[in-house]
Amino acid sequence: MVEDRLLIWKFKLGNRDALRRLYEKYKNDLLKLAIALxxxxxxxxxxxxxxxVGFAQxxxxxxPRGNLKKYLVTCVANKARNRKRDQQRHETSGIDDxxxxxxxxxxxxxxxxxxxxxxxxxxxxxxxxYEQREVVTLYMQGQMxxxxxxxxxxxxxxxIQGRYRYGLNKLRSILNSKVKQ
Amino acid sequence: xxxxxxxxxxxxxxxxxxxxxxDEIVLNKVxxxxxxxxxxxxxxxxxxIRRTIMKSPITKLAAAAVIIAAIMLGMYxxxxxxxxxxxxxxxxxxxIQDIDWVQMVGRSxxxxxxAWYSFALKVQILVDDEGRIVYFDFNAGKRLVWNPGNxxxxxxxxxxxxxxxxxxxxxxxxxxxxxxxxxxxxxxxVTRKLGTYQGQEVEIWTARRVKGKAGPTHTEIFTMYIDVxxxxxxxxxxxxxxxxxxQRTNDVEFKYPETGxxxxxxxxxxxxxxxxxxxxx
Numbered sequence: 001m002v003e004d005r006l007l008i009w010k011f012k013l014g015n016r017d018a019l020r021r022l023y024e025k026y027k028n029d030l031l032k033l034a035i036a037l038x039x040x041x042x043x044x045x046x047x048x049x050x051x052x053v054g055f056a057q058x059x060x061x062x063x064p065r066g067n068l069k070k071y072l073v074t075c076v077a078n079k080a081r082n083r084k085r086d087q088q089r090h091e092t093s094g095i096d097d098x099x100x101x102x103x104x105x106x107x108x109x110x111x112x113x114x115x116x117x118x119x120x121x122x123x124x125x126x127x128x129x130y131e132q133r134e135v136v137t138l139y140m141q142g143q144m145x146x147x148x149x150x151x152x153x154x155x156x157x158x159x160i161q162g163r164y165r166y167g168l169n170k171l172r173s174i175l176n177s178k179v180k181q
Numbered sequence: 182x183x184x185x186x187x188x189x190x191x192x193x194x195x196x197x198x199x200x201x202x203x204d205e206i207v208l209n210k211v212x213x214x215x216x217x218x219x220x221x222x223x224x225x226x227x228x229x230i231r232r233t234i235m236k237s238p239i240t241k242l243a244a245a246a247v248i249i250a251a252i253m254l255g256m257y258x259x260x261x262x263x264x265x266x267x268x269x270x271x272x273x274x275x276x277i278q279d280i281d282w283v284q285m286v287g288r289s290x291x292x293x294x295x296a297w298y299s300f301a302l303k304v305q306i307l308v309d310d311e312g313r314i315v316y317f318d319f320n321a322g323k324r325l326v327w328n329p330g331n332x333x334x335x336x337x338x339x340x341x342x343x344x345x346x347x348x349x350x351x352x353x354x355x356x357x358x359x360x361x362x363x364x365x366x367x368x369x370x371v372t373r374k375l376g377t378y379q380g381q382e383v384e385i386w387t388a389r390r391v392k393g394k395a396g397p398t399h400t401e402i403f404t405m406y407i408d409v410x411x412x413x414x415x416x417x418x419x420x421x422x423x424x425x426x427x428q429r430t431n432d433v434e435f436k437y438p439e440t441g442x443x444x445x446x447x448x449x450x451x452x453x454x455x456x457x458x459x460x461x462x
Binding site for chain 2: 014019027052054055057058059061071074075079082113115118120136141168171
């Protein structure tokens with residue numbers, strides 16, 4: 001936390017090394033979080049890249065006193081939700097698939113390298129409702145509290161705790177069945 | 182092992198790595214974006230509006246309380262029997278009655294909060310540490326919320342019982358209410374002197390607790406800086422203590438812009454964000 005504050009101060013003053021350090025520190029956690037949320041490596045990479053670029057552009061607005069990790073986690077969660085909503089909106093148009101195909105061709109080598117466990121987890125996550133997936137991921141990977149997640153989902157803490165329990169049960173049963181196979 | 186632990190362990194073991202070549206490409210994009218932003222910032226001469234850090238509703242309340250207490254204690258100082266007064270209570274009363282918008286930035290060791298209040302429009306805007314914006318329009322009875330990175334702004338009715346600026350219809354009313362209670366207690370010794378605040382000529386009023394109970398939520402020393410020309414408070418520091426040990430310091434800066442953000446977009450939400458009804462939990 002103290003290290004982050006110092007790095008943010010330096011970053012606000014234009015120090016590139018401080019930004020590089022923050023990027024190195026959080027990129028893996030954020031990628032893992034995004035992959036668990038969207039179950040698509042390319043989309044997850046785009047989200048994390050967008051979040052870092054947005055963060056880099058907002059040097060003047062960032063205050064060093066807050067919790068940076070939670071801020072970045074919230075940004076990833078919001079972007080993931082927006083992507084999902086946009087995908088649903090254009091699901092039937094087919095144009096997204098075309099765009100994605102073109103962007104995949106232009107894409108450099110894959111950024112994230114997933115372990116077998118993460119692929120398994122991501123696939124299992126994709127099978128549970130998005131709101132439950134978001135709660136489980138933000139709580140376990142984002143280290144957010146139920147209260148903070150309630151704020152993001154605009155729901156009560158009880159609702160969030162319920163989503164967490166249901167999500168966890170489903171996830172456990174999916175993972176157990178995969179392991180048995 | 183508990184089932185929850187299984188999943189936690191699974192999350193922990195689900196490792197990820199990144200391709201070094203792509204890593205460098207992404208990092209360069211990030212650094213370029215930063216560089217561009219820094220250039221724009223240095224070219225702009227206007228002071229930027231501070232974003233805030235405000236972690237919980239409790240902090241918001243504490244920050245709001247500091248503002249009211251700040252202005253109020255200023256009034257207490259004004260009414261104290263102090264020699265060599267250069268600013269009179271009538272002058273401050275008049276100056277305060279003439280203002281509509283108040284912008285304040287409150288800071289403590291852990292967090293800060295930024296807020297705007299329009300007493301004519303009954304608009305109250307709060308921005309938290311993650312850039313979350315909450316825009317209250319009490320005349321229309323609606324509340325708008327925008328979360329950073331989100332493309333939607335959620336609209337919902339203002340909770341029943343919630344009052345604009347904590348039920349104060351104008352700053353002066355807030356001042357006099359607080360003043361009455363403080364005066365009745367008589368727990369503070371007030372001193373005042375001329376000085377400067379960030380290069381500006383000010384009167385510095387200090388209220389020090391001489392009686393009453395010390396505690397983490399009780400003010401130990403309160404300092405307020407009053408603009409000599411405009412007769413308005415421009416900053417205050419509130420130190421709360423327990424048994425004489427300083428525990429927490431809140432700094433507040435006041436600004437009196439002619440107008441504030443006209444809507445949630447001017448408060449910082451992206452223009453592309455659309456206003457939608459808040460989804461029910």
